[in-house]
Amino acid sequence: MDFEDNELYRDITGFAHDTPTWVQHAAEAWTEGGLLLFGALFVAAWWRARRGSATAFAIAVLAPVATAVAYVCSELLKSGFTEERPCRAVAGAVPSLAECPPTGDWSFPSNHATIAGAAAVALALVRRTIIWLTAPLALLMAFSRVFVGVHYPHDVAAGLLLGAVVAAVAMRLGRRPVTRLAGAMRASSAPLVRWVTGPGAATAPTAPWTAHRGR
Incomplete structure (x- = not known):
């Protein structure tokens, strides 16, 4: 492992141990x-999109799906790199605030950071602001994983990037088919299906990728 990354890990975890107890507990939580x-x-994005266009609804539904896809990609990479957790591998580091995951629960990339990066981008595609x-x-989530001692800085940086890229690609690829599916579901005679998809927009749908902007 890179010496500078180890040093940064020691610096961050050492700083974490010097913070007040309430800060440590807040980071763990x-x-x-x-x-x-x-x-x-x-959930809030889905609920709001129930009264939007089929495209807006599709993007809101795709957001958690894209995040799940990013998580799966992270897990696949973990099994390939098999990097040991820093709380076990870095000599001279203070004990981690959080319980160190067992061997086999690998470190690179960070699943939490991947999910956070994916969710941040996916939700921004639902509503830009x-x-x-x-x-x-997402940045706070990534930093907290190093702060509590269970990831290297490069683990969370890679996770954020992986999540953001996978989410953006997944939502771009899935937008059109899911929009068509949403339109079909709104025309369904099943009450539960209509409730899930919502009544749709009261006005004519806007062009793709604009229905969710600036709201």
């Missing part, structure tokens, strides 16, 4: 609880 917040944002919320949340 956020490193997992942040995923729930992104989940809540996905939300990037001012999701980007800082």
Whole structure:
């Protein structure tokens, strides 16, 4: 492992141990609880899109799907790189604040950072202005994984990039077929299907990739 990356890991984890106890507890809670917040944002985006165009609804539905695809890609990469966790591999580092995952739960790339990066980009494609919320949340999620001692800095940097790229590609590829599917589902006679997809926009649908912008 790169010496400078090890040193940065030691610096961050050493700083973490010098912070107040409440900061350490907050970081430990956020490193997992942040995923729930992104989940809540996905639900809010879906609910709002139920009254939008079929394209807007499709993009909102694709957001969590694209994030899941990014997570799968991260898991596949982990099995290929098999990098040991820094909380076990870096000599001279302080103990991790979070429990060090067992051997076999590999470090590169960070799943949490991948999910955060993917969710930040996917939600921004649903509603452009939300990037001012999701980007800082994703960066904070990534940093917290190093702060609590379970990832190297390069793990979270790679995870953020992987998540962002996979989410953007997945949503671009899936937009048209899911839009057609959403239109078909809204014409369904099944009450549950119509409830899930919502009534749609009261006005004529806007052009693709514009229905979700600037709202």
